[in-house]
Amino acid sequence: MIRATLKSLAARKLRLAMSAFAIVLGVAFVVGSYVFTDTIDKTFEDIFGGLSSDVVVRPELPVEADFVSGFNPGTTTTIPAELVDRIAELPGVERADGEIENQSMFVLDTDGEPVTSQGAPGIAVNWHDGPSADGSQVLELIDGRVPEGEGEVALDDRTFDEAGYAIGDTVRFVSTGDTPQVSAELVGVMRFGESGSLAGASLSVFDTQTAQELFLDGENAYTRVAVTTTDDADTEQVRDEIAGILPDGFESITGAEVDEETATAIEEGLSFFNTFLLVFAAIALFVGVFLILNTFSILVAQRSQEMALLRALGAERRQVTRSVLVEAFIVGIVGSTAGLALGIGVAQLLKVVFGAFGLELGEGLVVQARTVLVGYVVGVLVTMIAAFVPARRAARVPPVAAMRDDVVLPESSRHTRTGFGSALVLVGAAAMLIGLFADVGRAALIVGVGILAVFVGVAMLAPIISVPVIRVLAGWYPSVFGTVGRLARENALRNPRRTAATASALMIGMALVAAISIIGASANESVDRALDDGVRAELVVSNAVGQPFSPAIATAAAQVDGVAQTVSVRAAPGLVNGETTYLQAFDPEAFDQAAKLDIVSGSGDIDDGGVLVSEETAEAEGLGVGDSVQLTLPSLDEPVEIVGVYAESPLLFGGYITSQRTLENGGVPPVDSLVYIVLEDGADVSAVQDELNEVTADIPTVTVQDQQEYKQQSRDQVNQLLFLVYALLGLAVLIAVLGIVNTLALSVMERTREVGLLRAVGMSRRQLRTTVRLESVAIAVLGAVLGIALGLVFGVALQQAVADEGLDILAVPGGRLAVFVVLAAVVGVLAAVWPARRAAKLDILRAITTE
Amino acid sequence: MNDLEAPPAAARAVDLAKVYGTGDTQVVALGGVTVEFAAGRYTAIMGPSGSGKSTLMHCMAALDSATAGQVYVGDTELTQLGDKQLTRLRRDKIGFVFQAYNLVPTLNARENITLPLDIAGRDLDQSWFDTVISTVGLGDRLDHKPNELSGGQQQRVACARALVSKPEIIFADEPTGNLDSRSGIEVLSFLRRSVREFGQTIVMVTHDPAAAAYADRVLFLSDGVIVDEMMEPTAERVLERMKGFDGLQQVPEAG
Structure with a gap:
């Protein structure tokens, strides 16, 4: 039996290769996701791990740094030099080096553009030669000398290469300090760690005094202390000893603890990214299931006579089932192996792409045993699940069928299918609604499972739905293409189950694309409306590199003629009642001049340290005016009063608004993330904008935009995300297209004799190709239409579910959805290229006499 | 029909040769056949299997290419x-009329019959269509799909399809091979009527002497060459001829 299986496998290499290809792509995506995130993980660990000295002293922060997004909450809390000296004198301490670190010192290249990639920090440190815990130097001088005095700087080698300066040149920086423009003479080039990779960040090294001037207002203090213990000392003992002399708000931890903390933070930061990628891998595999199911169904149908013969010769049902499953197993193994290889290739490609965008990753790729295992398990399991239904059907072929000419496979009854499919759609829809609108835990999972059930249910109903839909979609074929059109239409209707399964694969991708388009359009529309209704400020200063900027810019802007008022907005992470949240900080009264702030209850008076809470958060947390919440910032931990509740708006993120003074008191560096500029009545907007552009000319990290430009920027951001998701869903669509190719190719083979006849009675190759192409277009458009119909439902449901969170306007991008249908038709034409060519190439004589 | 003047040829072959494979595996299917198929005549080609009769027909019908010689x-x-x-x-x-009917399963009988015209984009001669339909006796079956028709009916649809475009020549490849004898007789009679009444030219490959007896002329093929022919055949004479033919065949095998 096994040998018979293997022989039949070899005989159907091509057809199986097609279904294996779905597995290859799905597994490649899974493997690629893991390899890539593992590689990023390792890069970050290499960068941030093993750097710390034996013991580290630092201010205690309520919210840990997020290495992945490059966000560092920062603090203005400093460690006085005198404390460093005291630590140095403790027993077991060999040396204690005060360190100053700043995350917002952006290097400009010779053209005056920021070197760092979007969102990556511009790190600046002071130079000292204290070793890290393993005794090595974190910074190795590779050219020039170390910075020794005022106006001197060293850069890391990657930034050096990119910025285009030579030693002796004057390097320009933009900082968030009081004087945003800084310049210094380049005296040396240093290599950071072993690989030199900083994951897109830049590193500038100053001497201690200069760093203190630049970042600590000249205060003789530090932001951190690196302690090196004597050889015979116990690290943990030294740590505890140091802790004993530290004032409140500081902590002393070992380098090992810092590394562990870093690793955890990196893992957490990346897990979202990994999950994000794996969701798309799961979608691709889910679509793959349809392709494999369909391929095996067709193969089993074509082989039913062979199966019947095996049964007639005495093979048990179980043996027949097993032979199909063994076949699936082998296809799964082969597909997974290829997928593994391709996935590693994909990860390598991603790495190169990221590198091109400035996020250089460490050397090599990380392929863990877990990745390989998951790849195989997923690949083989998915194939076998998909083959199970056809396998069972194969076993039900009656032995007598071996003697008959045309075998009709026993199929589950239409009623069972309809019933089961409808039930699944209902259950899925219910789950979706519960997940979206009811207050339940694991809502995302429930919605996901609901959507899955709806997909499977609709796919089961598709053979019934597809017949009338195809009649409409392909109804015009005969009148335009004559007999060729009629043949194409009838071919598409010929096996509704096959047509429907093929179209269903495309339906899934299309439904998701459509739903995402609706969400994207609604987001754009909502933000537009919010900006139209809410923003009164004529101009907006925002950051171009995803990092905050110096408040000096707002001050300078206020001096420009025609500017009536500047309203700066700051943001910082903090804890409210122990939970991490983003706090926005601005003056509500001034803000209301620039943009709409709708206080629904209480007042906007937060000058005395009170906070405002958003309506949504208030409801979720059960808070109201007069309640008190515990606010924790780097150097603040106290109860504050809620003085007002504000209405949600896309202009406001996070759940709380506080005053800038509260943030500063809490030790948060005074940096702006956005400045609204309100003009005097009658001022010329573009003239003021030109003026402001001049003021910020030396600070390329910020941009001055009018309302239109600002709107466009937010639109661009939404669209960027949208296109990323489209690209990822593109994989699912690609697999669906392969499904169409496969089904058509198999159908053409099945209809060989018919094709031979058509050619014999005078159908030209071109007419034959047109027939296949039209059938393909009908299937593809069917998939697109079903998908977009479902996507509309999903999209509207999602939008309604998040309507309170700022996405309050439903927008259905009709034009774009129409484009998708047209694209589907194009896809249909492309999918038909190969099967049509195959059909046209069939040798007439052989085709017509084939059995 | 009994004109003294030989009617013009609807199709002919001159030194037609067909060789499959090369070197040791070379098989000569046709070894230089020169033959004419007169217009308005019903010709049967007979011969044992492997004699090249199907190859001859395929080459004549533009389904296969010749290795040497000409086909008109x-x-x-x-x-x-x-x-x-x-x-x-x-x-x-x-x-064409094939042994396995070869109808398009998605089209009904009428659509199958008009298929060659539809493909060509030619207009249907309705009166001719009606004549053909009444001749084959399918009037009430035109809206049925092939799988709703019996084998005999399907083959009659195939015959009507061949006739409706008024081709210069019809090639029939074992048209009764899949039919029971009654349906076979119907189809053969119908083919003969179309020759007698409409002047259609038909070339039919068969191995059944009874079928061959419906033709005006029988060609006997053996080892890729025409070895004999018979005018106004009867089943008995054809059978007789085939027997002797088999005897001849056995000589090289015995020797």
């Missing part, structure tokens, strides 16, 4: 034509 359908020489011209030739000048 009407005045057109086939061996010089490309795929497009051959397709057009099959479409406009040749009709």
Whole structure:
């Protein structure tokens, strides 16, 4: 039996290769996701791990740094030099080096553009030669000398290469300090760690005094202390000893603890990214299931006579089932192996792409045993699940069928299918609604499972739905293409189950694309409306590199003629009642001049340290005016009063608004993330904008935009995300297209004799190709239409579910959805290229006499 | 029909040879056949299996290419034509009837019959269509799909399809091979009527002497060459001839 299986496998290499290809792509995506995130993980660990000295002293922060997004909450809390000296004198301490670190010192290249990639920090440190815990130097001088005095700087080698300066040149920086423009003479080039990779960040090294001037207002203090213990000392003992002399708000931890903390933070930061990628891998595999199911169904149908013969010769049902499953197993193994290889290739490609965008990753790729295992398990399991239904059907072929000419496979009854499919759609829809609108835990999972059930249910109903839909979609074929059109239409209707399964694969991708388009359009529309209704400020200063900027810019802007008022907005992470949240900080009264702030209850008076809470958060947390919440910032931990509740708006993120003074008191560096500029009545907007552009000319990290430009920027951001998701869903669509190719190719083979006849009675190759192409277009458009119909439902449901969170306007991008249908038709034409060519190439004589 | 003057040839072959494979595996299917198929005549080609009778028909019908020699359908020489011209030739000048009917399952009987005309984009001659339909006796079956028709009915649809475009010549390949004897007789009678009444030219490959007896002329093929022919055949004479033929065949095998 096994040998018979293997022989039949070899005989159907091509057809199986097609279904294996779905597995290859799905597994490649899974493997690629893991390899890539593992590689990023390792890069970050290499960068941030093993750097710390034996013991580290630092201010205690309520919210840990997020290495992945490059966000560092920062603090203005400093460690006085005198404390460093005291630590140095403790027993077991060999040396204690005060360190100053700043995350917002952006290097400009010779053209005056920021070197760092979007969102990556511009790190600046002071130079000292204290070793890290393993005794090595974190910074190795590779050219020039170390910075020794005022106006001197060293850069890391990657930034050096990119910025285009030579030693002796004057390097320009933009900082968030009081004087945003800084310049210094380049005296040396240093290599950071072993690989030199900083994951897109830049590193500038100053001497201690200069760093203190630049970042600590000249205060003789530090932001951190690196302690090196004597050889015979116990690290943990030294740590505890140091802790004993530290004032409140500081902590002393070992380098090992810092590394562990870093690793955890990196893992957490990346897990979202990994999950994000794996969701798309799961979608691709889910679509793959349809392709494999369909391929095996067709193969089993074509082989039913062979199966019947095996049964007639005495093979048990179980043996027949097993032979199909063994076949699936082998296809799964082969597909997974290829997928593994391709996935590693994909990860390598991603790495190169990221590198091109400035996020250089460490050397090599990380392929863990877990990745390989998951790849195989997923690949083989998915194939076998998909083959199970056809396998069972194969076993039900009656032995007598071996003697008959045309075998009709026993199929589950239409009623069972309809019933089961409808039930699944209902259950899925219910789950979706519960997940979206009811207050339940694991809502995302429930919605996901609901959507899955709806997909499977609709796919089961598709053979019934597809017949009338195809009649409409392909109804015009005969009148335009004559007999060729009629043949194409009838071919598409010929096996509704096959047509429907093929179209269903495309339906899934299309439904998701459509739903995402609706969400994207609604987001754009909502933000537009919010900006139209809410923003009164004529101009907006925002950051171009995803990092905050110096408040000096707002001050300078206020001096420009025609500017009536500047309203700066700051943001910082903090804890409210122990939970991490983003706090926005601005003056509500001034803000209301620039943009709409709708206080629904209480007042906007937060000058005395009170906070405002958003309506949504208030409801979720059960808070109201007069309640008190515990606010924790780097150097603040106290109860504050809620003085007002504000209405949600896309202009406001996070759940709380506080005053800038509260943030500063809490030790948060005074940096702006956005400045609204309100003009005097009658001022010329573009003239003021030109003026402001001049003021910020030396600070390329910020941009001055009018309302239109600002709107466009937010639109661009939404669209960027949208296109990323489209690209990822593109994989699912690609697999669906392969499904169409496969089904058509198999159908053409099945209809060989018919094709031979058509050619014999005078159908030209071109007419034959047109027939296949039209059938393909009908299937593809069917998939697109079903998908977009479902996507509309999903999209509207999602939008309604998040309507309170700022996405309050439903927008259905009709034009774009129409484009998708047209694209589907194009896809249909492309999918038909190969099967049509195959059909046209069939040798007439052989085709017509084939059995 | 009994004119003294020989009617013009609807199709002819001159030194037609067909060789499959090369070197040791070479098989000569046709070894230089020169033959004419007169217009308005019903010709049967007979011969034991492997004699090359199907190959001869396929080459004559523009389904297969010749290795050497020439094939003419009407005045057109086939061996010089490309795929497009051959397709057009099959479409406009040749009709086919196959052993396995070869109807398009998605089209009903009427659509199957008009298929060659539809493909060519030619107008249907309705009165001719009605004549053909009444001749084959399918009037009430035109809206049925092939799987709703019996084997005999399907083959009659196939015959009607071949006739309706008024081709210069119809090639029938074992048209009764899949039919019971009654349906077979119906189809054969119908083919003969179309020759007698409509002047259609038909070339039929068969191995059944009873079927061959419906033809005006029988060609006997053996080992790729024409070894004999018989005018106004009867089943008995054909059978007799075939027997002797078998005897001849056995000589080389015995020796």
